[in-house]
Amino acid sequence: MPQHPRTARTLAVAAATVALALTAPTALAAPTALAAPAPAPASAPSAGGADPVPALVEGRDTAAPQLVTGLAEPAPGDPVRAARDHLAAHPERYRVDTGELTELASTPGPDGRRTVRFEQRHGGIPVLGGQYLVHLTGQGDAQKVESVGGRYFTGLTAPTTPAVPAEALRAAALDALSDPQQRTGATAEDLGAVVLPGGPGRLTEHYTVRPGTGGTGGTGGTGATAREVYVDATTGTVALAHDARAPRPAAATTAPAPAPGAATADGLRPATGTAPDAHGRPAAVNIAQRPDGGYQLTDLTRPAAVTTYDAGGRDAGDFDHVMPADAVPASSPTPAFPAATGDDGATDAHVNAGIVYDFYRDRLGRNGLDGQGGPIVSVVNVSDHGAPFPNAFWDGGKMVYGALPGHYPFSAALDVSGHEMTHAVIDHTANLTYFGQSGAMNEALADYFGNAIEVTARGLAMDDPTAALLGESLCRTGTPQDCANRRLDDHRTTVDDYLGTLDVDTGGVHLNSTIFGGALWDVRRTLDPLTADRVVYHALADYLTPSDDFLAGRDAVLAAGRDQGLDKRQLRAVATAFDAHGIRAGWQQRLGMDARTLLPAAPNGQATPVAANGHWVLLADGPDGNGLYTGTTDGRGKPVRLSPQDGRFHSWAATDGTTAVWEAQGGTGGPGKEILTAPLTGTGPVRSLLRTTDSLDGLQVSGPDTAYALTDHTTGRTRAYLVHDGAPAVGIPLPEGHGLFGLTLRDGLIGWTETWQDGDRTVTAPTVYSIAAGKVTAQYTAHAPAGSGPSRTSSTLLAGGRLVWLDTPVDPAGRSTIRSGAVDGSGIVDVLAASSPQAPRFATLTASDQAISYQLTSAKPAGGWTNAALPKLWQVPLAGGPAQRVSCDRGGQYAVAADRGTRVVWLDATAGRADLVTRERPAGGC
Known part of the structure; x- marks a missing residue:
C-alpha cells in the first residue's frame, strides 16, 4: 500500500x-x-543456576504487577470465584479492584490446570487491553493459585x-x-x-x-x-x-455442528471423494452430499465443520469481514471433483484446514480455532479488482486466499494455512493487538505454529533446510530458499535489527516478527518439539494479554515452561534463546541512540510537538489526563500541564517559547472551537481569544501577537486575523478572489501563501505582511498548470528575518526546492535545490533563525524495508549549504519541530514507541 x-x-x-x-x-x-517508565521487567539472566522465571514483573503505567509466579496458595471451590477471592484477599500485592473484573473465560488445560481470564471494566465499560489472569492447579479443596498476571490499569477516573x-x-x-x-x-x-x-x-x-x-x-x-x-x-x-477485528461473518455462525459423521439440519450428509490438489495430484477429501444429490467441500467428520468456498475470481473485498449471500461452497455433481478445484486452491485449503484442526486438537488439546468446535471456513480464488490477489489473510471469521502470478495458490502451502488459522486461535485467546510489538508477536506466533504444523505433518526434522521457511512451496520454479516469504532462522535481534516505525507495516508487525518468532523457533530446536509446542501454546492461551510486548512474551513463555514441567536447565535454554535474539530487559537502552529522550512513550496518536526558545508543547495522555503539556528542550524539570481539565480536546498548539496558544473543541464547551492561550509556566490563567464555528487553521503566536486563519462555511473564503495584546481580532485584507494558506508569524511580520486564478492558471505566491506598516511588503509569485491545484508553494515560514517555503514540482513524486525570500521583496535564494539527493518530498518544513529541518521519506525499497530506509530528519543552514542528517538513530523519525539555533525535537520510533527526543546539532554523516 x-x-x-x-x-x-x-x-x-x-x-x-x-x-x-x-x-x-x-x-x-x-x-x-x-507517565515515567516503570522499572524494567525482572527477567533473570540465563547464566548460572538461578531460576530464569521472574518471580515478579512490575506493571507499566499501573500499580498492578504484570506477573507474579511461584505461588502455591489454597483457593478451593469454584475456579472463577476462587480466583476472584484470591485477588481480593491480597489487595497490597495485586492492587486490583475485583469489582471491576468480569469473567471473560475459564479455560481448562490438558494438564489439569485452569486459567481464569478476567476483563477489566471501568464503570461497567471494557478497558482496552485490560485483562488479568489467575492460573490454578488441582481441583476442589486441593485447588491452588500458582501464578497471576496480565494488564490491569489502576487510577482510571474517565x-x-x-x-x-x-x-x-x-x-x-x-x-x-x-x-x-x-x-x-x-x-x-x-x-x-x-x-x-x-x-x-x-x-x-x-x-x-x-x-x-x-x-x-x-x-x-x-x-x-x-x-x-x-x-x-x-x-x-x-x-x-x-x-480491523470484525465480528465473525454470518456464514461462520451457523447452528451448532452435528456430531461427527451425522447429517446436518439442512440435509448435508457426510461423504468421501477425490479432488486434485494444486499440483494436479489426486487427494482423498471428506465432503458432504447435498439433498439435491450434488457434493460440496464440507467436512463433517470433526466436531468443527470445515467448509471451503470458491469465490470464482470475485474481488477479495466482497469477502473481507462479510460472506456474500450468494456465495456457495466449492461443488461437484459427483464425488470426483474437477481439476479447477485444485487449480483454484480449494482442495488444498480444505485438506489443510483439517490438518490444522487435528494438530491443535491432538497435540495441544484445543477444539477448533475458537476452542469451542466452531465452524472453520475458507474462501479461495479471490481477485484484486480482477487482477491476481497476492496475499492470504484471516479476516476475523474466515481464511481468504489469493495467488501470486506464476505461483501456486496461497492455500497450497500448509504453513500458510496454519499461519492464517493460527491468527484465529490468537483472536480467541490473547487477542494480541495488531500494532507494534504486540502485533509482531501476533505474526510471530502465527509463523511459529504455521511452520510447526507443516514440519509435524511432513515429518521433517528441525534441522531440515526448509523447516524454518514460510511459504517456500508456493513457487512453481526456483529453490525453496528463494521462494520463502519469511524464515524463522534469519537470526535477527532487537539491538541489531529492530525496525522502529509508526507508519510502515502497522508499526512493523511483519518486519519485526522474526525477532520474536526466531526465538520461539530456537526454543523448538532446543527442546523436544512437542514440548515446545505445548509451552508456546500455553503462553499464548494462558499468559499473554492484548497489549503485551516482547519482554512480556518472553516472561510468558518462561512461566508457561515451568508450568509444563521444564527443569532449570531447560528453562535456562529457553531464556538463552530469547537472549540470543536480544529480547531481554533494557534492550531499548542498548540501541545506541544519539538523541536525548525528553519523554519516553510520550505522544497521543493525533499529536505533533511544537517548540521555540527552549520549550516544547505537546498533546499527550498524561498523569493528569489527556491535554497539552510543556517542558524544556534541555530536559530539565518535569512536564507541566497547560490545558484545563474541561472534557474538551486541546491540540494544534503554537508557541513562541513564552506563551502557548491552542485550539479546544468538543465536550461541553458548546459548538465550534475556541482559541485559548496561557503562559508556559503552567501557573498563569488560561484566557480565551476567540469562539467560532468556522474552520480554524494556522494558529500562530509571537510576543503580543496571535494570528489565525478562518474559512467561512457559507462562502468558502479564507481570511487571516490578528489579535494584538488581547485586543479584538482584526482581519488582514486580501484582494477579491484571493485566498491563503500556510500562515506564519514572527517578530511583527505575518507570512502566508496567497492564491488566485490568472485565467486558467493558478498562482501561488509566498507573501509577507508588516503589522506595523499595515501592508504587504513582499510577494513572490509562481504559476502552476491548470488543474494542478494551489499547492505548488507550501510550508511557508518566517525565520531569521526571511520568508522560507517549499517550491514543489508538478510531478508529485518529485523533490521540492527549499527557497527563501527577503521580507522586503528584494529577492529569492535557493537554500536547497530539488536536484539535491537530500531535497525533500511530501515534507513540512520547520525552521529556527539558523536552520531549516524536514523529514525525508523514501518509497519502499526494492529489497524491503530497512532502518536506513525509514523516514529520517535532515537539516540545512538557513543561508544555504549542504544538508546533514539530524540524527543517526536507526528507527523512523517523525514530526520535527525547530527550537533555537540548530536544536530540534521530534518523535523517534527507534525503541519501538514514539519517544519525544532532542538533539543540539546535526549528527552529520551516519
Whole structure:
C-alpha cells in the first residue's frame, strides 16, 4: 500500500486485516501515557543456576504487577470465584479492584490446570487491553493459585457517560478514513463504549469502519479494508485507530455442528471423494452430499465443520469481514471433483484446514480455532479488482486466499494455512493487538505454529533446510530458499535489527516478527518439539494479554515452561534463546541512540510537538489526563500541564517559547472551537481569544501577537486575523478572489501563501505582511498548470528575518526546492535545490533563525524495508549549504519541530514507541 504524506495535524494512517503481508500496510499509532517508565521487567539472566522465571514483573503505567509466579496458595471451590477471592484477599500485592473484573473465560488445560481470564471494566465499560489472569492447579479443596498476571490499569477516573451526540461520534469515525473518496458508501458499525487506558483513561465509542468502493485503498493486495476506530466520547475526536477485528461473518455462525459423521439440519450428509490438489495430484477429501444429490467441500467428520468456498475470481473485498449471500461452497455433481478445484486452491485449503484442526486438537488439546468446535471456513480464488490477489489473510471469521502470478495458490502451502488459522486461535485467546510489538508477536506466533504444523505433518526434522521457511512451496520454479516469504532462522535481534516505525507495516508487525518468532523457533530446536509446542501454546492461551510486548512474551513463555514441567536447565535454554535474539530487559537502552529522550512513550496518536526558545508543547495522555503539556528542550524539570481539565480536546498548539496558544473543541464547551492561550509556566490563567464555528487553521503566536486563519462555511473564503495584546481580532485584507494558506508569524511580520486564478492558471505566491506598516511588503509569485491545484508553494515560514517555503514540482513524486525570500521583496535564494539527493518530498518544513529541518521519506525499497530506509530528519543552514542528517538513530523519525539555533525535537520510533527526543546539532554523516 502506498505511503501518504503526513499532515500537520496527525501522525497518520491506514489499516489492514491480519494478512501474510507480501505488501506492507500502515496504521495509526496507539496513544501512550506521559507517565515515567516503570522499572524494567525482572527477567533473570540465563547464566548460572538461578531460576530464569521472574518471580515478579512490575506493571507499566499501573500499580498492578504484570506477573507474579511461584505461588502455591489454597483457593478451593469454584475456579472463577476462587480466583476472584484470591485477588481480593491480597489487595497490597495485586492492587486490583475485583469489582471491576468480569469473567471473560475459564479455560481448562490438558494438564489439569485452569486459567481464569478476567476483563477489566471501568464503570461497567471494557478497558482496552485490560485483562488479568489467575492460573490454578488441582481441583476442589486441593485447588491452588500458582501464578497471576496480565494488564490491569489502576487510577482510571474517565467519565462513563458520553458528552458528544452519537451522530457526531459516528461522523468522526467515518472521517478517520485516510482517503476521502472511500467515505462514499462507508459504514461505521457501533460496537459500544470502550475506555482507553493511560493516566485517568479516555471514554471512547468503538466503531468498525468499512470504506466504500471509492478511493485508492481497496483491497490493495492485502485485504486492508476495515478499520477499528475509537472516538473520544467527550471531545468527538479520534483517539485511536488500528487494524480491523470484525465480528465473525454470518456464514461462520451457523447452528451448532452435528456430531461427527451425522447429517446436518439442512440435509448435508457426510461423504468421501477425490479432488486434485494444486499440483494436479489426486487427494482423498471428506465432503458432504447435498439433498439435491450434488457434493460440496464440507467436512463433517470433526466436531468443527470445515467448509471451503470458491469465490470464482470475485474481488477479495466482497469477502473481507462479510460472506456474500450468494456465495456457495466449492461443488461437484459427483464425488470426483474437477481439476479447477485444485487449480483454484480449494482442495488444498480444505485438506489443510483439517490438518490444522487435528494438530491443535491432538497435540495441544484445543477444539477448533475458537476452542469451542466452531465452524472453520475458507474462501479461495479471490481477485484484486480482477487482477491476481497476492496475499492470504484471516479476516476475523474466515481464511481468504489469493495467488501470486506464476505461483501456486496461497492455500497450497500448509504453513500458510496454519499461519492464517493460527491468527484465529490468537483472536480467541490473547487477542494480541495488531500494532507494534504486540502485533509482531501476533505474526510471530502465527509463523511459529504455521511452520510447526507443516514440519509435524511432513515429518521433517528441525534441522531440515526448509523447516524454518514460510511459504517456500508456493513457487512453481526456483529453490525453496528463494521462494520463502519469511524464515524463522534469519537470526535477527532487537539491538541489531529492530525496525522502529509508526507508519510502515502497522508499526512493523511483519518486519519485526522474526525477532520474536526466531526465538520461539530456537526454543523448538532446543527442546523436544512437542514440548515446545505445548509451552508456546500455553503462553499464548494462558499468559499473554492484548497489549503485551516482547519482554512480556518472553516472561510468558518462561512461566508457561515451568508450568509444563521444564527443569532449570531447560528453562535456562529457553531464556538463552530469547537472549540470543536480544529480547531481554533494557534492550531499548542498548540501541545506541544519539538523541536525548525528553519523554519516553510520550505522544497521543493525533499529536505533533511544537517548540521555540527552549520549550516544547505537546498533546499527550498524561498523569493528569489527556491535554497539552510543556517542558524544556534541555530536559530539565518535569512536564507541566497547560490545558484545563474541561472534557474538551486541546491540540494544534503554537508557541513562541513564552506563551502557548491552542485550539479546544468538543465536550461541553458548546459548538465550534475556541482559541485559548496561557503562559508556559503552567501557573498563569488560561484566557480565551476567540469562539467560532468556522474552520480554524494556522494558529500562530509571537510576543503580543496571535494570528489565525478562518474559512467561512457559507462562502468558502479564507481570511487571516490578528489579535494584538488581547485586543479584538482584526482581519488582514486580501484582494477579491484571493485566498491563503500556510500562515506564519514572527517578530511583527505575518507570512502566508496567497492564491488566485490568472485565467486558467493558478498562482501561488509566498507573501509577507508588516503589522506595523499595515501592508504587504513582499510577494513572490509562481504559476502552476491548470488543474494542478494551489499547492505548488507550501510550508511557508518566517525565520531569521526571511520568508522560507517549499517550491514543489508538478510531478508529485518529485523533490521540492527549499527557497527563501527577503521580507522586503528584494529577492529569492535557493537554500536547497530539488536536484539535491537530500531535497525533500511530501515534507513540512520547520525552521529556527539558523536552520531549516524536514523529514525525508523514501518509497519502499526494492529489497524491503530497512532502518536506513525509514523516514529520517535532515537539516540545512538557513543561508544555504549542504544538508546533514539530524540524527543517526536507526528507527523512523517523525514530526520535527525547530527550537533555537540548530536544536530540534521530534518523535523517534527507534525503541519501538514514539519517544519525544532532542538533539543540539546535526549528527552529520551516519
